[in-house]
Every structure is written in C-alpha cells, then in structure tokens.
Amino acid sequence: MITFMINDQEVTVPEGTTILNAAREIGIKIPTLCFLKEQKGVEFQSASCRVCMVEEPGRQKMLAACSTKAWNGLKVRTDTPRVIRTRRLMVELLLSNHPKDCLICHKNGDCELQTLAADSNVREVSFQGAMNKCRIDNSSLSIVRDMNKCILCKRCEEVCSNIQSVGCLTDVGRGFHTVVGTVFDWPMTDTTCTFCGQCLAVCPTGALAEVDNTRKVWDALVSGKTVVVQTAPAVRVALGEMFGMEPGSVVTGKMVGALRMLGFDYVYDTNFAADVTIMEEAAELVHRMKHGGVLPILTSCCPSWIKFIEHNFGDMLDIPSSCKSPHEMFGALAKTYLADRLNVPREDMIVVSVMPCVAKKYESARPELSVAGQSDVDIVISTRELGHMLREIGVNFESVKESDFDDFMGESSGAGTIFGVTGGVLEATLRTAYEWITGETLENVEFEAIRGFEDVKAATIDIQGKPFRVASASGLKNARKLLNSIRSGEAHFDAIEIMACPGGCIAGGGQPSVHQDYSILEKRMAAIYGIDEAKTIRQSHKNPSVIRLYEEFIGEPYGEKAHELLHTEYKLRKKM
C-alpha cells in the first residue's frame, strides 16, 4: 500500500494504482476522454488526449492522471489555476480541429467532448486555425465514419484490435493530418470490418455512428403499404434508458404500445422467430449427430460473427449452422406465411427490424436473404434509432399504455427471450435438443454453467449417459481463440455459441451508450433472465404459435420447406 496526497486529502491505495483511480476512490473527479475502462476491468491508457493532466507543485512537467502510477509521498493537485487552465486549453485545442455543428450532430446530448467543453467552461476557442478535412466514409450499410469529428482517443482502435481481434482500424497519416483509418484508407465495405459496432459504442464523439434509417421508416409508414415491425429480445431491456428509466427496466408492453403510436400496422416479436431458430438449429444438431455430420455445430444468429468466420476461417465454413438469424427467419416467414394469413401481397409488405445491433443493417442486404431482389427484411433500425423516433413524436414513454404483440408471430417462449445474452442461444438449443435426443422431459431448464460475462464458458452436459460438450464465447477475440483451438484439434466440442459483442446482444453496437458503466449490462442481463423466468413456456418447441406454424405451413423442422425459407449459406471472403 502507498499513501499520498490529492488536494490535501490523504489517500491510501495499493501500489500500482494510478492517480486517476485513487482520485475516483475519494470522490475527486478528473475528467478524461481517451481513457477507457473495458468490460473486464482492463484499462486502456492511450494517454493521448492529455485532458487529465494534474500538477505536482514545484514540478514543471505535468502528470497524466490516467496513466501515472502514484508513489508514496506524492503530492498532486487537480484544482490549481494551472490545472484548470491547461485542461481548458486542451479542450480548446481539440475544438479548434472539430466541427462545431453540435446542434445537428447525431451525438448531440450524448457526446463526451460536448460535456467536457461545458464542464470546462469553454467560452471561446482561442486558437483557431486550419482544420483536418476528411472524406466521410458512408460506404457501408451499418457504420458511418466521419473522421472530421475524431479526437484520436484511439478507443475504437483498441476495441477493434484487442477486444475483437478484427484490427481493421489504425492510425494513418502524419502529425496534424493523422486520422484513424482503415488499411490503405479503403472504404469500410472493402475491409474485414464485421460491423459489430463496438467501435461506435465507445466513441466519445460523433465520429462513428450507425447508418441512420429512421427517415426510411418514416417514409415506409406513410407509403400505404402494410408495415410490420419486429423487436429483438435485447431491445426491451434497454430502450427505457433512452427515456431516463432505470437500467434493466423491462419495457416490452410500453415498447409495443409506442410502436403502435408510431403507426406500424402490426407489431411482432423476434423472440417468436428465435423459437423457430431453435426448432431448426436443434433439428440440424440432431440430424448432424444421427448422420455423422460435422461437429461442433456453431450458432449463426450473429451476422457480425458470420462475417468474421467468412473472413478469417474460410476452411471452417461447414461448421456453422445453416440457420438464418432470427430476424431474417422472421422476414422470410412474414413475407410468406404472414402475408398469406393477413392477405397482403409480398410486395406490399414492408418488414422493419428493431435491433440492438448495427451489423443487422448490413446483413439484411445480403443477396441470399432476398427474393427477386427484394430483401426479406426491408429496414433495420437500432434501439437508439427507435428511441430517437419516439422522441421525435414527443412520446412520454413512461406513461405509454402497454400493449401486446400481434397474433401469428408475436408469442414467444423463455428460450426465445434469452437469445439476447451470451450463452442464451446455446441454453435455448439445449432446452429443446435434450428432449428431442432423449425423448425425456427436461426437469431443470436453466443451464447456469453457460451464463454470465466470462470470455469463454464451457460445460459438459450428460445426455443419456454420454457427455455432450458445449461452449459459449462472446467477443470476437475469444471466438478466434476458441476456433483456433478447435482447428488445431486442441479442443473438442459438440455445440458452440458465439456472439460478437462481449456480453451478447444486450451490449450491442446499437444499444444506448453505457459510458463505461458496465453494471448497466449486468442489469440488462438480469432483466432478460427475469423475463425468461416469468414465462410459463420456456422451451421453443412448446410455443403454441410455433407449433401452429409448423403444422399449418412448414411441416418438418429441417425439412424441405424449412430449408427453402429458414436456411442460408455462407461465402468465403478475403482475409484483408
């Protein structure tokens, strides 16, 4: 332990503690921009923004609080005129090379630079001069990169390289013209970017944003066509945060009610399609086991993960399940089964997905997920975008009258719900596959061993005396490790679930920003399991609407019609 002074307050902390963390412990706020505390507590100290500089009286050189380890007897001050002036000057420098169009920026009100400028009492930008001019990269359907707004905190590079192991972002250019770019400054679409959106989840400014599809939705709503909307499991446990509600609030009913207020003709649940996914995936697993197919089977619900394996593990493309992701299954069923039931021609139906994810935007445009050039899912918006649309019409969210999903594709089991968290798809698969393989009833549907935020969770389940080995990984770096160990023959599993975002869809790139408060993710996870627990039906194959779908329309799971509508294929992509 070491003891030192911050602003006349004595603080005793373990050796190796940074000035910043010690100050936080005694309630002294030192502002930061580039500093990033990651989910697992790892600290990314780029130490590049220099906003957290503090003063050791008598010493000319100032100390970066985020990355300077305190020592015994150190005396620092965070409140001297010099510290305050330096910080303000630093913010002014950043602003001198930053567009000052906050009023029309998508990050308005949620921007860390904006908050810092306000807190630092900046009233003018003393040092005006040349500004960096960068071409906006809007090549992709998921992410817009406007590097004019970048402050080079490098958080995006950190998550892209060290959390996701994708590494498609790096600094390019020199000196004043340095920007975060892609390899050879290629457009995002030409890179190995998986569109997981974790970069924009950590971006402190408006430099990284999702492609805004809200205008398209407004246009659809007045187009005269039948507009159906589906909502992913993770949306209902995070949307409330957009309206100041406690993290972890379950707002399913209000969300449905609010969607009706927006003017959607029918409101459905992606959870229903998740149940269908389990029918197909469990059937595929049983099929592979019975017919000596390739094992492990990998889940295929996450489009970001699929793009990752297409780029990086081209030799293993026979391993993922051929199941489409749930919202794409929904799209395919909506434009066939549902269109038929509602008496709406396919071309007069518009399917909108509300997702916690930005990769789903790119996914919906994959050519194999369309019929005659018309995508099964027409428009994808994120949780954030839905929040923005509701703010546009001035919804008082907390007082919205609760409503239920519509019939045919609105009913779901607890298994469909837990698709929103890491381990959830695997657990849902087991709840069904166990019964199908053994023919017995599963007494306890909760598989605790594969729950939680750990990087990789592995478990062995006893199925009729035979060990069934499963694993679940979230975060693409963990997925890469897991896949490498399978490829090398080091590890053997029968079923694996992978989600690109650490923690699963609850931490998706389209969710309201948590601003490094990861307890919010824990609350969202608890909320998802809470919904599951409250359900009477907790297994996908017991969902009456699903049973009706198969009886009336699809027939056998993993059968001919199922293959046509609910399964897809993958393609090899270049590694760079």
Add this chain to the structure above:
Amino acid sequence: MLNFESLRALKTEAKKRLDARLADVPAVYLDETGTYKLRGPYFEKQTRIVLKNCEIIDPENIEEYIALDGYKALADLLEKNVPRREIVDEMIRSGLRGRGGAGFPTGRKWAEALKHDADHKYVICNADEGDPGAYMDRSVLENDPHSVLEGMTIAGLGIGADQGYIYVRAEYPNAVKRLNIAIAAAHKAGLLGERILGTDFSFDIELRLGAGAFVCGEGTALMESIEGRRGMPRNKVYRTAERGLFEKPTIINNVETLANVHHIYLNGADWFAGIGTPKSTGTKVFSVVGKVKDAGLVEVPMGTPLTKIIYDISGGIKNDLAIKAVQTGGPSGGCIPADLIPTTNVDFESLAAIGSIMGSGGLVVMDETDCMVDISRFFMDFTVEESCGKCTPCRIGNKRVLEMLERFIAGNGEPRDLPRLQELCEMIRDTSLCGLGQAAPNPVLSTLKYFRDEYMSHVRDKRCPAGVCKSLMTYVVREKCVGCGLCKINCPVKCITGERKTMHHIDPNACIRCGVCAAKCPVHAIELA
C-alpha cells in the same frame, strides 16, 4: 574465424599494411604519440576520439579498423573473462552520458538492464539521426562502422544481451551499405555471431531501416517500429531497461555514445573521465552549420567555450557580419543570444542553464541577417511535420503555434498574441506525451525570451528588422531613379506610377513584392525596405 591469438597476429600484419598505404596520403600524418591524424588547423584544434578513424581508415576494410586497436577492447574483456558487473561499473565510472540528446548516464542505463533477468535482452543502436543539418552519426556510421559494432557488442557483453539492432534511417544509403559490409566482415572474422572469438559469448546484430519518421528516433517509438507497428511513442509505464523491445530488458544508445565505448575500455574509465567537465565527461561532436566560414563536424571536449568552436575552429562568421545567436540541439533546442555566447560553454549543464539543450549536437550559427521569428517558424514547421499525431498538445498545439508564427510573418499578428503564444508553448512543453512534443516549443520559447523585441517589431510595427520576412517589406524607389519606366512596364500588377524622366513611385498596398522591378532597374534604384 579469429581467436585471441590470431586477432593479435592479424593486427600486427594489418598495421604494417595500413602504414604502407597511409605513407602516401598527404592529408594524414603520424603525430608524436604514434596516432594517425588529419592534417590542418581545423582538425588539429579538435580533440578527436569518436571521429578518430574517420577519413583515415577504409571503412569497408575490417583489417584497417583492427590495425588501429579495433576489437582489442572487446577481445581483452573476453580474454580476461571480466564479469558483467565490472564491465558495467567501468562504464558508470567513465561518466559517459548519452549523446542522443537527453544525456542520461550510459552506465546507469546498462546497470538497470543488467539488474533484470530475462531469456533475451537487446541492445539497440539509435541511428535514426534526423535533426536538420546534423550529421554526426552519419559520419561515424559511414567512416567507422566497426566502432559502433564493437560498442554494441561490449554493451551486449555487459548486460547479458544476445541480440542487437541498429535502427538506421533509410535516407542514409551509404551508411546502410557500409554497415552491411561491416556486419558481414565481423561475422566472417568471428567477431560477431555465435561464439565470438571462440568464447561462449554470442551476440548478433541486425539492421532495421527507418522509413523517414523523425519521431522514430524517440526510444519507445523506435521500438514500436522495430516490432512492426506504426512508430508512435509508448505510454511509459515501464522503463525500457526493464521492459523494452518485445517486452524484454533493452538498452538504447545513440551512435556516438556507442562509438565512445571501446575507447573507454581501451584507455580506462579514468582517462575518459579526465576529459571534459566533471559532470559531462568526454568529447562531443558538433555539426556546426549556418553562417560560419568553415562549416563541418567539430569534436571538442565537453565544456569547451562556444567562442572557441565558432571563431577559433570554424573561422568566425561569414562575411564578418555580427553574430546574432546560436541554436543548439536541433528542432528541440533553444537559441542562445549573442550576449550570452562569450560566457557559454558546451556541456549538458551550461546549456540547460540558459534554456537550451545539448541535443544530439546540431549547432546553427546565425548572423544579423537572420530573423528569429522566421527561424522559429522553420523549426516549428519541422516538428509539426514530424509529430506522430498521437497526443493533443503536439498534434494540434504545435500546429497552432506554427500558424501563429506564420501570421506574424505575414504581418497579421497582434501584440496580444505574444502572451497567448507563450502560454500555448508552455502548455505543450509541460503536457506532451513524449520528448518530441515536450521539446518542440523550445525554439519559440527561447527566442521569445531573448528576442522578444524582434517579435514585437513583427506584431506591432509590422516590420522585420532582419529584412527576411518578405510580407513585411516594401519595395521603394530611391533618389537614384532616372525615370526610364522599365519598372513600370514590367510590373505585373501595374502599381508603379511616374512620368518619364521623373522619379517613379510604388504603391505599397498594391505591390505583391515579386521583385521584378528591382531586378529590371538599370540603376539599382529600387530596394526592399
């Protein structure tokens, strides 16, 4: 493959051959102590240790290096089986300080690296010399490459390293070529690589070429570059000697530092400590450029008066104009005004005391025709271009400093800008992430301190006293004008008026200062003022 015995025999043979060759070289003579030296007062007034072999031996012939006691220091240490601790202690006693700029005691660096156990340790030679006008290291690399190789090998022996890297800039093709020849020759002779001179000690050296980034001369950026990443300074959580290259204990020494090493072990730490001042021992090579009569490399003992270098060795100021300032330390250094020059000695302490730095040894002499604002702009332009772009103060701050200086030079400054410039420069100095950013505002801060009146002339009177900043000058027609009208005809903006055979007049507001009129005037009546 040589062993101790055959190395000695080779030395005797090689010496004879060298003697025979040099007997016919008029520029070289043998002094009373039996040392080869370059003829002429320019060289004789210097104390050449690092540059001892330069221009004398053939750098592509390892035998000529061996002839003049090359690799003897290494061989002696190996033959006597001197323990690592003693090797490092000898270096500490010599008082040698890093010649790359900061002047950190070399022995302490070595001792720190020796302290940490690891399966690999590295010795890096920083040969990414990048200061404008400085070419001390280049000269050593091109003319005496083996002295660097031997220095690195001794360093490796001292700290227990097995691999060395020379990070040399690709813009020095000749140095790269000669280093490659030298490494191959040393390999062939058994002086580098596996089991050096037949002992258990193995040490190898590889070249790594820089790609033109000045910041890669900063130690941690250099290591990032060797490891294959973008050369950006690291956030220094660990010392390099503890966790450096590939996370292993590493020492980084500059070319000139390493070129001193074998001399120290040949002649003893006490001999070395006896040269220079008590705190700055040995000699320093300066690259004296600018307005001196004889520009070039000058090696003198630490603590030598600046006047001796400028007037005695380099022959004084060109055209016998008045000296205005001396800039030391390259783009990170400061300007020493004329009135401090007579009392300034060149050693780490003296230069720091007056707000400049030793740096790597750049020494730019300026006379009354140099504008200090323009000089500051020149150096800022360099650092802005060379900033890696990582931290805010260096990336944006230095750019704003440069823009401010450019405004001054264009006549768009205001007196209230000066305190703001000062504040910004101090902030950059105190908050930047690495040495490049921290030192970048030095040229501005030192000129603001010693030449504030010159800044005031620019911002208040819109005048450049040295007559350098063109935007602040106007062309005027003097009495000599004969009214020929040539200027009027040739002026591209038609701002000259006057009847034939009467004196003409230039409208200063319309004039674009192209200078055509002055060039055309047959009687030289048009001047810049």
